[in-house]
Amino acid sequence: MTHATGERGSTTPAHDTTPAHDTAPVASGDREKALPGLYGGASSRRLTVRDIARAKERGERWPMLTAYDAMTASVFDEAGIPVMLVGDSMGNCHLGYESTVPVTMDEMTLLSAAVVRGTSRALIVGDLPFGSYQEGPVQALRSATRLVKEAGVGAVKLEGGERSAEQISLLVQAGIPVMAHIGLTPQSVHAFGGHVVQGRGEEAAQQLLRDAKAVQDAGAFAVVLELVPAELAAEATRSLHIPTVGIGAGPDCDAQVLVWTDMAGLTKWPGRTPKFLKQYADLRGVLGDAAKAFAQDVVDGAYPAAEHSFR
Numbered sequence: 306m307t308h309a310t311g312e313r314g315s316t317t318p319a320h321d322t323t324p325a326h327d328t329a330p331v332a333s334g335d336r337e338k339a340l341p342g343l344y345g346g347a348s349s350r351r352l353t354v355r356d357i358a359r360a361k362e363r364g365e366r367w368p369m370l371t372a373y374d375a376m377t378a379s380v381f382d383e384a385g386i387p388v389m390l391v392g393d394s395m396g397n398c399h400l401g402y403e404s405t406v407p408v409t410m411d412e413m414t415l416l417s418a419a420v421v422r423g424t425s426r427a428l429i430v431g432d433l434p435f436g437s438y439q440e441g442p443v444q445a446l447r448s449a450t451r452l453v454k455e456a457g458v459g460a461v462k463l464e465g466g467e468r469s470a471e472q473i474s475l476l477v478q479a480g481i482p483v484m485a486h487i488g489l490t491p492q493s494v495h496a497f498g499g500h501v502v503q504g505r506g507e508e509a510a511q512q513l514l515r516d517a518k519a520v521q522d523a524g525a526f527a528v529v530l531e532l533v534p535a536e537l538a539a540e541a542t543r544s545l546h547i548p549t550v551g552i553g554a555g556p557d558c559d560a561q562v563l564v565w566t567d568m569a570g571l572t573k574w575p576g577r578t579p580k581f582l583k584q585y586a587d588l589r590g591v592l593g594d595a596a597k598a599f600a601q602d603v604v605d606g607a608y609p610a611a612e613h614s615f616r
């Protein structure tokens with residue numbers, strides 16, 4: 306399942322290793338400016354796209370995770386994850402589909418609302434599923450408006466570069482922040498013929514850079530780069546004033562996103578795990594062991610014990 310799936314130039318400040326809360330500008334009387342850092346900063350309010358823009362100005366890297374339910378989202382919110390994506394990867398990771406393609410607006414709205422309810426700090430980005438914006442800007446506006454009004458998301462994401470620029474432009478004019486997504490766009494997996502790295506070769510690289518510029522010019526506040534050679538992602542990151550969010554796009558993007566079930570080792574992979582993925586836990590093992598221990602206790606009559614029983 307691939308729901309996915311150097312150096313900084315002079316135009317962008319280099320990422321440094323100083324904790325963000327030591328570098329952020331703090332102006333008294335301005336709550337937004339007083340935010341110490343996207344990750345590692347405490348905030349009593351929800352983060353906004355303005356905070357994201359300021360992080361790029363500071364050269365601050367930030368993490369993004371997907372989330373599909375209130376309880377998991379609350380764990381990530383408490384951990385300080387500043388941006389959560391209710392990705393259409395829910396199709397593979399949560400709903401048991403073979404791909405992201407079958408995900409509907411009803412499913413996206415229901416799960417986005419749950420993630421919003423489970424969080425108080427993170428900026429929640431709702432994905433526009435396949436078929437909910439391809440007809441044109443007006444359809445995109447109708448779908449995005451639904452996610453904002455019914456689910457309460459702070460931004461939406463849609464796939465495509467130049468081809469989606471008109472949609473992005475209308476949403477932004479309507480006051481809906483948009484995260485774009487270029488490179489490998491999983492909703493077009495059938496057209497790509499699989500989850501293959503995009504932007505290889507001069508022509509494809511130039512197209513990726515044109516796509517990146519097009520979504521920025523259309524008003525996107527950030528752009529996901531999925532399965533893109535690291536050097537090309539670094540060039541795109543240097544050339545844009547909006548942050549790039551990499552997944553399989555090397556170390557030089559402004560932010561990195563992973564599907565949470567992949568990150569935590571819950572996803573069951575049919576073959577090898579993707580090259581770009583680092584698993585930070587073995588949740589499949591932990592949960593499986595817990596289920597087996599519970600089952601064994603029940604079979605043995607060891608659970609419930611006296612201390613679990615009412616008198």
Ligand code: KIV
Pocket residue numbers: 308309310371390391392393394395432486529552562564
């Ligand atoms: O749906 C999703 O989870 C995504 C991420 C892989 C960026 O689009």
